[in-house]
Amino acid sequence: MIISEHRPFQSLTQTGLDSPYHSLNPRTQESTMDVEGNKRVYQRLGHQKVCFYWRAGNCNRFSCPYLHRELPPPQSIGGDAAKSKPPHGFADDQHLTSRRNPNFSSSSTWGRAGGDRVVKKTEKLCSYWVQGSCNYGDKCRFLHPWSTGDCLSLLTQLEGHQKVVSGIALPSGSDKLYTGSKDETVRVWDCQSGQCTSVINLGSEIGCMLSEGPWIFVGLPNVVKAWNTQTATDLSLNGPVGQVYTLAVGNDMLFAGSQDGTILVWKFNAAAHCFEPAASLKGHTLAVVTLVVGANRLYSGSMDHSIRVWSLETLQCIQTLTEHTSVVMSVLCWDQFLLSCSLDKTIKVWFTAQSGKLEVTYTHNEEYGVLTLCGTHDSEAKPVLLCSCNNNSVHVYDLPSFSKRGKIFAKQEVRSIQIGPGGLFFTGDGAGKVRVWKWLAETTAAS
Template sequence: MDLDAHGGNKRVFQRLGVGPSTTDTKQKVCFHWRAGKCNRFPCPFLHRELPLPPQTTGPANGTTTKRFANSSWGRVGNNSRPVRKMEKVCTYWVGGKCGYGEKCKFLHSWFLGEGFSLLTQLEGHQKVVSGIALPSGSDKLYSGSQDETVRVWDCASGQCMGVVNLGGEVGCMINEGPWIFVGLPNIVKAWNTQTNADLSLSGPVGQVYAIAVGNDLLLAGTQDGSILAWKFNAATNGFDPAASLKSHNLAVVSLVVGANRLYSGSMDNSIRVWSLETLQCIQTLTEHTSVVMSLLCWDQFLLSCSLDKTIKVWVATESGNLEVTFTHNEEHVCYFLQIWFSCVMHTGFCILIMIKSKSKVDFWSCP
């Protein structure tokens, strides 16, 4: 290691912009201050960023140079540069206590990047929000939570318009047309926002963790490892029991429908592929080593994310069976996958949304 005469790391001092003869500790930036946690007064280290290195304004031989004046928070002279944000949400901002404002080194947003901005926060639930739904043609947003309630929000004002107490934790929530389906312990609630129909579909054993719709079937993944299916009855505007699919050993926590197939992810670390015509399991995928949290059909691919910190991309072979074609390793666990499509000036594009934690959301765009 390259040490100076006082036993310090010369490379570190040079990297901080301090000459070899400088030993003043005040030429170092306090890393506790950078993290917003310094409580020393007085602090022997700097509570500001160091100035930029000298800028050459004359010939290449260095005969004329100009140093930037000392300034705080990255400001140089009369010009300013944007503060480089760390990929971490400011905990003080979350608590409404950060005093640095736009100068804070940490994110004052749930998103990192351009194109998205926070409109408002819908506050009211006391526990984890486990599902949201925006029915077709509705100006109301519905959110379900483990606090055993569903809240109705006005999309224009962001105000809560009502609270429905359900008496059980909401495990999942989806909408299909005017219908809203809510998974509860031992039951699935079905609401029609146009006719105000309120149905209770019995049959599940334990918490309902996942719901999907396909081939005129309503499908629910349950805590006992089974998948219950109901057939929509247009004459009665209701749902008749159709089948119970049993193959998983543990709870079914994710469902998705694509290409006349049903894909189910489970706490038994497997993915089952079902035919929606015969309601039979036609393939079992076992490449994940932990719970399969979310599934997504994207074009000809199946995407899966798991608590094993991987996202796998599956593609069908000539035989029709799915095989892993790509595995993406994540630093953090990915809990949920969602795809959002849009069309601008007749040019389609899509965004893959990956939710890693309550403060980490990734957006991948594909042309």
């Protein structure tokens, strides 16, 4: 049975015995109804089932036929004992008032095995809390913070984008944060105040962003925009076919993965202060959605389920990895390893074997498809992997153990993660929200 987060309060006339959840089977149970003025009293004989909704802390049924306590009732009900207290399921006027008004406070703990019962949380963000309308407070079964674990804290939230945040950039020497979105805008944020200082409308969906030194690169359909934040240089790099989904820089070259499966390469000309076309790498049969440079190699992941390894010296493909069974969403270089994630619900760790070829040395399974990977170090300089999954959460893992440190939750999927200075990092989600996080120092118990 699927239970919704919050069941709307229903009128008392809709919560009688005709309810599909609270029904009495005349073959197995007996019930008598005594009418005393306007009061309806239900007496049940021998019912041993504890109310599932009461255990969750959100039963709002009047005359509930199920137990609102953990201990079973006495073996027999009748005589003076039955007259000395209301039958189970009876609600007095005070209890009815508390049901009508969730903020009603009372010292009474009727129907509860202690008023301070701890509610077991489920690892799901409370949608009512997100909207600012959850009345359950600490008793809500769903999460009310944006993260779990004690390793990080949320500093602030930047709002303004109307669609998914597809890129975050922090150019060196600048006190500004740049964010791009599929709402066709780039927003510029002041790092001191957190205020948006300007909005640049590009007229097309932004597929990705990258900063390298003072340069900011923006991937758009059929073009890459290049801005220099120090010299105010504005360049357009033509050549891509379709949306540019990913960008990477290495060996003074700029790489762009496009929708038609081609990787375009530009070489930076320092004398002319421009980017000149250098090569076009072909081999993928579908869109290239992720690129990373490391160990004198370029690694490309594609919708064709493969990863291609390219030599930065010759710009030739030297190996094709085909172990993933769905779209390769992100690739990451860490130490001597390559990490890749996919919508096939796995993260694969690759290591160079004696043959010189990359082979899978470990596969980490996730419950949902994996969207993006980001490597960083925590406040103790320990390597950490941020892993965004297709269930609106980011898992925080220690490396290389993959032991879980915590989770970050969002209203929609997190598509962009960017590391900042001083233990900061940024996440951008499908709702257009950019959140700023900071790693916390580990606390040690006093000896």
